[in-house]
Amino acid sequence: MSERESMEYDVVVVGGGPAGLATAIRLKQLAATEGQEISVCVxxxxxxxxxxxxxxxxxxxxxxxxxxxxxxxMGAPLDTPVAEDEFLFLTETGARKTPNWLLPECFQNHGNYVISLGKVARWLGEQAETLGVEIFPGFSAAEVLYNDQGAVRGVATGDMGVGRDGQPTDHYQQGMELHAKYTIFAEGARGQLGRQLIDKFKLGDGRDPQAYGIGIKELWEIDPAKSRPGLVVHTAGWPLDSDTYGGSFLYHLNDNQVAVGMVVGLDYANPWLSPFEEFQRYKTHPAIRKHFEGGKRIAYGARAITAGGLLSLPKLVFPGGALVGCEAGFLNASRIKGSHAAIKSGMMAAEAAFAALATERSHDELSAYPAAFETSWLHVELNKARNFKQWFKKGRGVGTLMTGIEQWLLKGNMPWTIHRTKPDYACLQPADQCPKIEYPKPDGVLTFDRLSSVFISNTNHEENQPIHLTLKDASVPVSINLAKFAGPEARYCPAGVYEYVKNDDNTDRLQINAQNCVHCKTCDIKDPTQNIVWVTPQGGEGPVYSGM
Structure with missing residues (x-):
């Protein structure tokens, strides 16, 4: 095979979300201020x-x-200011509202905006291109490149047109190398390359294991008479049991639209639990369904989130690059917000990279980035919430009580720190030790199945390509996951990718419907044997979220 073509840049950014685009924008702003030229691509x-x-x-x-x-x-799509906060504790049929004066600051949203983050990202992309950033959508970074000293020197995009058998098809197109003095990784939660870098450079050593959740979301068009733009509703409690971390959000936007979703912590113990089904069940609650009756679901999606907070942040830099945004885990779970943290982390990484470029350095550690974070308002914010996830891992009652004490009474100035040692995947219990959960069938009006949901996520993959949901050992799903955990893949996946089917001889096998994958990364995180490894498919594939 011929040598790959290459392109040279000062900075390559992997990932076109808020963190990556903020990195690129800030670099170009600094260059313009100093009258310098730097090349940046996303x-x-x-x-x-x-x-x-x-x-x-x-x-x-x-x-x-x-x-x-x-x-x-400049026309940023932040046009729905928060008008009202509600926090509800749900039982199966009832709802108890927390008085607003009792809400900790982390649950108050005055001055914030209900948004579509996808629209904000598109707008940020336009600003980046105006400043001269080269943006390449439809190209997946599939490989980290290293120089002879072991420092990151860029990435390579994945080959296109490879068949299911691993051989080039008539549409084969070789990937390209993008070389950079510094490479910033902004792939989002559980990024494929970020995960490799954390392992290679031992960036997570000495930190608490990262904690994750799966967020499942729908966008609805509702009865105009029920529209309350700026209403923000969060809930805890039903349908999740008291030992399972999670909660819901319901946000009224303009144009008679409502975003609704649920986050379930991926440290849940019962393998019979299905986050997707729990979310569908949640919508049937009397306090929730009233928003949607007479409306129509118009979009669906799912994505893992990093929720470990400050104590789970890996080392942010390594020779030749840095991690920003949810790639590192800057989300503030107590505030249920991460986009502001993503933007701020990208700015700090950009400032460190620009300073290094100005001194003609390359491929070293951008130590100014973590140093800037340590003295930033973002560090202050995350430090106040450092115990949030840890308390909730002890159950909803303990988590609610201690969050109230730490965030409402002590205003985040607590003298203690709580640590965790157990990763999420290790929390799953054997199926025969847990109560089986029977979920109601969807009605197709308020509740839905996975396949109809994936359909409105606009997900598409070329079927004749290698399956991007890879198994380290093909025997493990049946011999361990099915035998011990009753095949949890079929329940934790929100897209119907995994199902156990019978062979002709009546033995079981795991069927992977990779074309359904919405790139949420839940399988890579929750698989109890850590046997599933998510790798990027061809560029340009996966969901195409509209308005999400």
Missing amino acids: LEKGSEIGAHILSGAVMDPQALTELLPDWKN
Whole structure:
């Protein structure tokens, strides 16, 4: 095979979400201020900027204001200010509202905006291109490149047109190498390359294991008479049991639209639990269904989130590059927000990279980035919430009580720190030790099945390509996951990718419907044997989220 073509840049950014685009924008801003020329490119595996972006979302505009102070006049799609907060504790039929004066600051959203993060990302992409950033959508970074000293020197995009058998087809197109003095990784939660870098450079050593959740979201068009733009509703309690971390969000946008979703912590113990089905069940609650009756579901998606917070943040830098945004885990789970943290982390990484380039350095550690984080408002914010996830891993009652004490009574200034040692995948219990959960059939009006949901996520994959959901050992799903955990893949996947089917001789096998994959990464995280490894498919594939 011929040597791959290559392109040279000062900085390559992997990932076109808020963190990656903020990195690119800030680099170009600094270069313009100093009258310098630097070359910056952004690789985005989605078919367009925003195609793979999924978030609730309520956005704190603080970081965006630092990045682009005139964002309102520039047309940023932040046009639904939060008007009202509600926090409900749900039982199966009842709902108890927490008085607003009792809500900790982390649950208050005055001054924030209900947004489509996908639209914000598309707008940020336009600002980046205006500044001269080269953006390449539809190209997936599939491999990290290293120089002779072991430092990161860029990435290579994946080959296109490879058949299921691994051989080139008539449409074969070889990937390209992008070389850079510094490479910034902004792939989002559980990024394929970021995970490799964390392992290779031992960036997670001495930190708590990362904690994850799966967020499942729908967008609805509702009865105009029920529309309350700016209403923000969060819930805890039913349908999840008291030992399972999770909660819901329901946000009223303009244009008679409502974003609704549920986050379930991926440290749940019962293998019979299905986050997708729990979310569908949640919508049937009397306090929730009233928003949607007479409406129509118009979009669906799912994405893992990093929720471990400050104590789970890996080392942010390594020779030749850095991790930003949810790639590292900057999301503030207590506030249910991450986009402001993603933007701020990208800005700090950009400032460190620009300073290094100005001194003609390359491929070393950008130590100024973690140093800037240590003295930033973002560190102060995450430090206040450092115990949030840890308390909730002890159960909802303990988590609610201690969050109230730490966030409401002590205002985040607690003198203690709680640590974790157990990764999420190790929390799953054998199926015969857990109560089986029977979920109701969907009605097709308020509740739905996986396949109809995937259909409106606009997910597409070329079928004749290697399956991107790879198994380290093909025998493990049946011999361990099915035998011991009753095949949890079929329940934790929100897209119907995994199903156990019978062979002709009545033995079992795991069937992987890779074309359904919405790139949420849940399987890579929750598989109890860590046998599933998610790798990027061809560029431009996966979901195409609209308005999400």
